[in-house]
Amino acid sequence: MIPISVVRIDEAAEQLVVEVIRSGVIAQGPMVARLEREFAATVGVEHAVAVNNGTTALVAALEVLDLQPGDEVVTSPFTFVATLNAILEAGATARFADIREDDFCMDPAALAAAIGPRTKVVMPVHLYGQPADMNGILPLVQQHGLGLVEDTAQSLGATIDGRGAGSFGLGTFSLYATKNLTTGEGGMITTNDAGLADRLRILRNQGMRQRYQYEVAGHNYRLTDLQAALGIPQLASYEQNVRRRKDNAARLSAGLADVPGLRLPAELPGRSHVWHQYTVLVTDEAAVGRDEFIARLTEQAVGCGIYYPKTVYDYDCYRDHPRVVADPAPVADRVVRQCVSLPVHHHLTDGDVDRVVEAVRKAAGA
Numbered sequence: 001m002i003p004i005s006v007v008r009i010d011e012a013a014e015q016l017v018v019e020v021i022r023s024g025v026i027a028q029g030p031m032v033a034r035l036e037r038e039f040a041a042t043v044g045v046e047h048a049v050a051v052n053n054g055t056t057a058l059v060a061a062l063e064v065l066d067l068q069p070g071d072e073v074v075t076s077p078f079t080f081v082a083t084l085n086a087i088l089e090a091g092a093t094a095r096f097a098d099i100r101e102d103d104f105c106m107d108p109a110a111l112a113a114a115i116g117p118r119t120k121v122v123m124p125v126h127l128y129g130q131p132a133d134m135n136g137i138l139p140l141v142q143q144h145g146l147g148l149v150e151d152t153a154q155s156l157g158a159t160i161d162g163r164g165a166g167s168f169g170l171g172t173f174s175l176y177a178t179k180n181l182t183t184g185e186g187g188m189i190t191t192n193d194a195g196l197a198d199r200l201r202i203l204r205n206q207g208m209r210q211r212y213q214y215e216v217a218g219h220n221y222r223l224t225d226l227q228a229a230l231g232i233p234q235l236a237s238y239e240q241n242v243r244r245r246k247d248n249a250a251r252l253s254a255g256l257a258d259v260p261g262l263r264l265p266a267e268l269p270g271r272s273h274v275w276h277q278y279t280v281l282v283t284d285e286a287a288v289g290r291d292e293f294i295a296r297l298t299e300q301a302v303g304c305g306i307y308y309p310k311t312v313y314d315y316d317c318y319r320d321h322p323r324v325v326a327d328p329a330p331v332a333d334r335v336v337r338q339c340v341s342l343p344v345h346h347h348l349t350d351g352d353v354d355r356v357v358e359a360v361r362k363a364a365g366a
Contacts, residue, residue, distance in 0.1 A: 002356060004303040005178040006347040012233035020229045028205075031225035031232065036188070038235045042157060043171060044164040045190045047197035050223040051204050054153045054174025057187035058086030060221060061170040062121065064199045065147040067092045071120035075151070076106045077311040077329040078336065079125045082174075083151050084312045088323055092120065096313070098329040103268055104128060104279065104339075107331070108136030114327060115140065121147040126155035128265070128307075128341070129180070129245075129276035131165040138168055152190075154276040156181055157242055161270050166190045175227075180241065180276055181234045183227035244346035245275035248353050252278055252344065255357030259366040261286025263338075277307060278344035280360075281335065287365035290338055296363035302356055305341045 020031055032050050040048035051057050062073065073087045077096040087094040097110040106124045115122075122141050124132040132150075141148045148169025152158075156173055157180070158165040166173060167190065175186030191197050199216075202209050207218025234241075246267075253264050263281035267273040282290040290306075297304050311333060313319070313326045343356055 001301045001303055002343050002348070002352050004305045004341060004343050005345055007177050007182065008347060009230060010233065012236075013230050016229040016233060017226060020225045023225075026226050027224050028222040029225045031228035032223050035223075035228040035231050035235075038232065039173075039188050040190060042164075042235060042238065043166045043190045045167045045171070046192045047190065047194065049189045049191075049197055049200040049204065050228065051187045051189060051221040052223055053185050054172065054176060054187040055082040055086055056219070056221045057172035057174070057189045058082065058123075058149065058151060059089050060200055060203055060219070061149045061172050061189050062086060062090035062092065063203060064196055065121055065149070065170075067120055070118055072116065072118045072325075073121040073123050073149075074111060074114045074119055075123040076125040076127070076332075077313065077327075078104060078308065078332040079127065079151065079312050080153070080308065081312055082153070083123065083125060084318065084324070087123070088321070093118070093323040093325060094313070095119070095325050096327045096329055098327075098331050099335065100133075101263075101281070101331055101335065102266070103130050103133065103271075104335065105130060105132035106137060108133055108140060110329075111137060112140055115144055115146070119144065119146060121149055123149045123151055125151040125153075126158060126165045128279050129155050129158055129274040130265070130268070131155055131158040131160050131271050131273075134160045134163075134165075134168050135270070141169070154179065155274055157238060157272075157274045159272045167192070170196065175231060180245070180274060181231060181238055183223070183231040186223050186227050186231065241346040242274045245344055246273070248344045248346070248348050249273070249275045249278050251350070251353045252342065252357060255354070256280070256360055259361055259364050262360075262364055275344050277305075277341040279307065279339050279341045281338040282340060282364075283338060288363070290340060293363050294340060297359055300359040300362065302359040303343055306339060307341050308336060308339075310336055
């Protein structure tokens with residue numbers, strides 16, 4: 001089976017983990033601080049604050065923006081559930097702006113229609129490694145005086161006109177096991193605002209600036225030095241790994257360009273894609289439906305995944321939730337019925353990519 005994702009930790013990370021174990025400092029310490037510095041440089045910001053996972057990164061980012069009961073956060077309906085859960089945990093009401101099919105991200109036109117008198121924060125999702133159209137979103141945020149939290153969980157290193165995703169507002173990242181860069185579990189918040197960075201560091205540490213000096217009611221959102229030691233060596237090779245993902249995506253697109261009914265992803269002008277996922281749409285013009293397409297790929301030992309099978313609010317636990325407003329999202333409603341992600345990770349060989357192309361063509365009846 002060619003898997004949809006692979007987790008491999010190299011010798012450099014093993015050695016650094018052993019170094020941490022032998023140091024006796026395994027909780028948050030100098031390795032976390034080093035990871036923060038190097039991560040900030042990668043994104044192109046002044047500050048990075050490490051936390052224990054990507055969901056708490058979202059929650060903390062929303063919390064430092066001082067949301068009040070009744071405040072609304074507008075986000076994408078096509079995302080992992082952590083995006084919505086974080087809004088609810090922060091005490092806000094979730095609203096949704098539909099996506100565009102070309103990037104799977106928030107449509108600025110839909111955002112403009114969704115902003116209302118109670119809107120406090122806009123939360124675009126940079127999905128699959130493709131950054132959202134920040135040139136369309138940012139002016140709306142500024143015009144209405146709103147907070148901006150970027151859900152950059154899948155898009156470390158992606159850029160918009162050379163500017164890093166996660167550098168426009170408060171950037172939030174996931175370092176979960178299957179992400180392009182992983183610490184097993186972990187997260188990061190990025191910002192150019194020194195005051196917000198300071199508040200985030202206090203918030204993640206039970207509200208303490210110094211031991212037993214509590215300034216706010218906080219949380220234990222700390223990352224450990226053991227986890228940071230896994231991530232630091234990956235930053236050194238991250239650009240090389242993304243280049244490999246780009247090469248794999250280009251080979252997939254070249255091999256599948258003429259398959260009827262299959263809509264391929266693309267790196268859009270002015271935006272760099274880091275290819276966390278390579279997601280195609282099995283459209284109504286395809287020879288087979290999406291489920292049959294997946295079954296045929298599985299028979300050929302090619303892994304694939306549906307990210308995501310429903311719009312994020314289309315589950316029983318959210319349908320009648322008083323703080324979830326399920327705004328119409330016709331594009332997202334269609335995309336969830338058609339999307340399939342194919343292997344694109346940097347551990348694939350050229351032969352693996354060729355096998356994926358062959359299997360997809362066969363599955364699609366090409």
